[in-house]
Amino acid sequence: MVERVPEGWTRAIYNGRTYGLARTTRAGGRSIAIFAEELGGTDLISANVYRTVAADHLRACEMPTAKVLAFLRAWTPA
Numbered sequence: 001m002v003e004r005v006p007e008g009w010t011r012a013i014y015n016g017r018t019y020g021l022a023r024t025t026r027a028g029g030r031s032i033a034i035f036a037e038e039l040g041g042t043d044l045i046s047a048n049v050y051r052t053v054a055a056d057h058l059r060a061c062e063m064p065t066a067k068v069l070a071f072l073r074a075w076t077p078a
Contacts, residue, residue, distance in 0.1 A: 001072040002032055002049050002056070011078035014071055017041060018078055036071060045071045 005023040012021040019036040026033070029051065036045035046061035047068045060068045 001069070002034065004072070004075075005034060011039075012036060012075040013078050014075045017043070019043075019045070019075070021075065034068070034072070036075070 032049040
């Protein structure tokens with residue numbers, strides 16, 4: 001799901017609302033930060049993904065992991 005998010009900033013639609021969605025990749029692709037902010041609203045989505053040899057590990061930032069996963073599954077480009 002993270003691969004669908006382009007590097008840098010993009011406009012996204014989720015649940016009928018517009019978001020500014022950003023992806024920043026670090027450490028040769030082993031660390032990915034995802035941040036989405038509802039434009040004109042108050043909703044936020046924030047998570048880090050750590051890629052190891054064994055698996056990818058999603059760490060939501062101060063919100064339920066289910067909220068981040070729902071956003072990553074359903075957002076579309078604006």
